[in-house]
Amino acid sequence: MNATEDSLVGTSARFRRRRRVDRWLGRLLPFTFLLVILPLLDMVYWIATRALPTFSWATLTTNPSGTSGGLYGPIVGSAEILAISTTIAAAIGIAGGIYTAEFASERMAATVRFTTNLLAGVPSIVVGYFGYFALVLYFGWGASLIAGSVTLSIFILPYVFRSADLAFASVPKDLREASLGMGSTRVQYIRRVAFPVALPQVLNGVFLAMAIGLGETAPLLYTAFWNNFPPTGLNQPVGYLTGLIWNYYDEPLSFGTEVTMAFQAAFILMVVVIVLNLAIRIIGGIYARRLRGLYH
């Protein structure tokens, strides 16, 4: 009996070795997470260490002035660029996503999705070159808030577009059939039935686009240029946080407080990005729960 059991369950040396490989992999592989988490912690720790000792209310409320000062201008600039570019990207992306998910033929939808993914793969500096040559030079907008914001909106458009498309395409089929079957028009269905279900995922895409837009530098360098003060008009050059880091990060330490200002800007960006990521997680959770709720 014992011998049979051994051969069935396999306590042979060979089986034990196979099982040992599996168990050790199960124990060791998760430690690779340390290779991701430790650099993140190191980044947060050191940037906070470099930024916080001199961080004060004045950092947030005074403009940069040459080699020192606060970050007020770039903070306002970043917010304005982000507001304008997110509005443009959201308008196009949500409309396009709804069209692709609800109205487009199968083939058209596939083509649109493919080109949207390709646009997402264009390097940021190439989009920046487009903005510089097309908007700043040929359209004659000059380096300005509007040129920077439009350029950035092209870069972040795919993220809004894909989430909106995905959100409307994954509204449960029975909801759609029930709604249309009861005689509602497609527009009524989208407004009253699909939109409430899809909204969290759509917002998710908008937040993701904001997080990415806030962190981008290359599309803005030659389109928004730079300004120590908050912009006074759409046609004025504008400063922004990533640009401040770009301009100041490699100044000599003896020169002034530029490097510290760059670290302060990096700290603000990091905090906002982490908050946005948390928001995305929480909204994603609501969405998953809501979809599940539809079935139970």
Next chain:
Amino acid sequence: MLRRLARWAGSIPALLPLGFLAAIVLTLVFATGLENFGLSFFGTDWNPSTGDPSKAVFGIMTFVVGTLITSVFALVFALGLSLALALSIVFYLPPRMSQVLAPFVDLLAGIPSVVYGIWGFWIVAPVFGETINPTIVRYLGWIPGLQGPVIASGVGIPLAILILTLMIVPVTTTLIRDSLRAVPQALDESGLALGATRWEVIRRVDIPYAKRGMWSAVLLGFGRAVGETVAVFMVIGDATKLPASLLDVSYTMPGALVGQLDSAFIQPNYLHALAELAIVLFLITFVVNFAGRRFVSRIVVRPTGALSVRGAGP
């Protein structure tokens, strides 16, 4: 009639991504002034000669080499790390643990590239300059390509590879994870029922089945690495010469684009050369993404059968 018009108008936002792609290409082509730099464009000599523009030479090869070296190494490291992360998330970690740990990988994708850059330049570079690179030279210096010289400040190819690896890990991990989750559960269960261990099933069943998704990770990860601009510019040293070794300073294509446009404003042939470099970069990322996306879309449309949906898992 009105309805048809509305429908037509409604399709405009959906066609805008295609429109923007076309506009980007047209603008770049127009910006080159169709200037022909001949074969020297693919040489290694890049000298804008701002004093006397007629003597300028624009050879993009140093940037191409810098981009390829950093991207290929970063891709190899990122794929190895991503495979381990994805296997942990999908197969080995308890669902609760992977729910806690997986978001950290996504967070890496959210960190702005200038923040990677300033962290790399001030915090990590000294470690490379004082410890890592000298150690590599001391113990592995006999390998051609690793013989030094060591750059004291620590900027250069190794640091750029590290930063790039961290930046593309989220991309490759997501793709590999999703392709592993798409393997029909019935296949796993058959393997286990036949007496294979978890690892044997992963190696013989899951990874071969998920091969297409792995290829998409290779291609899209590479596309992302090639296009990464600001962070690499800040940590690679930006020297317009062929690197003497893998520890040397270098320069990448996107780095040259972002770092030199302001010096080219008033010199037409310099602007033309940069626009052509931008086209080369665009073409490389376009082809790589095109191929990569085809692999992704095929795993999505593949019919998976009744028992196949693993989405309920972690």
